[in-house]
Amino acid sequence: MVSLILIIATSLFFTGIIIRTKSIASGRKGPGIFQPMKDIVKLFKKGSVYSRTTSIIFQIAPSFYFASILMAILCVPLGNYLGVISFQGDFILFAYLLAFGKFFMIISALDTGSSFEGMGASRESLFSMLAEPAFFILMGSFALLTGQTSFHGIFSTLHYGSHISYMLGILATFVFVIIAMIENSRMPIDDPKTHLELTMIHEVMILDNSGFDLGLILHATNLKFAMYGAIISNFFIGDLSLMYTIPIFFVVQISFAIAVGIFESFMARFRMSHNPQFIFILTSVSLLIFFGVLLLLERFAK
């Protein structure tokens, strides 16, 4: 329950920090950190316009997407404190809830009948497909390391002892940061600022959404960022008490947001054909993590 409140609180200003960092890096003052939230509230007050080629799927998809992400957030624990939903193997539910939301976004993009949106949908599904094995190998390795199969079990029994386990923590953080960038279509993969339909991935899928629906989709992105930030912060929290947990949580979230902002300021977007290999690197790195776990557990036949 604590994690749910904290994640929702973080989602209010996460994108704001990214935008502010980018403005400062490019020498501007930039909007306040609550500006994206104000825009979303403004969108919530508006009505939606639906194209006549679309069907019911296009109208329900944004709500499904938002709901799936909210439900995925329910699975995320915070250190010692359970998430709202917690059972053995909940990280599988977590991954497939996200996939469910993404599936609805993809079919709603196809539903509009626009060639651009179909293209964006195909790219989005390709990149998610490449990122998924990385997530599962990573979580599987940690499950093997700790002997637990739920988010809460894994994170609360994970503590760093030897040199290799620090390495694993760093690599896992790296993998999760990049997965968060891919899932939210941020800079090295996709540029959220471009207004060229040919080069966009996520942004092109939501070209036809407007008003309330667009607000839901935009806020879902904020929530997703805060959710991944929460998972990353869990790698550092362990089983500390609430007094230390909350400051660590916010420090990790804010530094994650600033890191994303700096990434976006100083990196160019990859060419579309270079994206698959970049994402596949994650799977390779997760395999190395798996190998490190095997080393730690001395599972190699001696």
Place this chain on the structure above:
Amino acid sequence: MTDILLITFAMTLLYIGIANRLTTYIRILVFQGFLLFGVTFLALSQINVANLVFILLETIIFKALAVPIFLNYVIKKNGITRVAEPFIPNFITLIIITLILVITIILSNSIHDTNLDKTFFIVALSTLFTGLYIISTRRKIITHVMGYLVIENGVFILSLAVGNEMPMLVNLGIMLDIFASVFILGVFFNKIGDVLKDPDVNQLRNLKD
């Protein structure tokens, strides 16, 4: 600690698989040199000091400084194009290097030997295969030499695994460095550009009716 350095070394192999520019290759080789310096420093604790200092100096000066600087010089001097130009796409290269890592892990798991340090063995073997793969899929002579340097790093790691018992093997591994420098000198003196016996396209301009 050596495990951390070796896992980082394995990650550089993935990076060399998707690198586009020759400068990136050289930077990776420099980084590998420094990693090997660290591994040598930590792993060879039981050999005599003079030999250790010699090996450390060799790794830092030869692997991390002299060879990369000279490679840079050769690339500039011979006017070699700065892109690696592999035969097959980088994505497939990445998959193959990952497969190499997985296969060596499985292979080493089937070997039952108490004297063998598994991490050294896996990283060394996958480095060897990656180097071979880079040699066979890149077009230019200079990338072949770089692939050879990667192979040689692999041999060096393999020799480090048994370095405490047999310091002689490490010194033999260093011999390969000298062999590699002969390669680079050959490229330099023969002024080989991108590929051997590059047909000069500019001569076509002399063709007239």
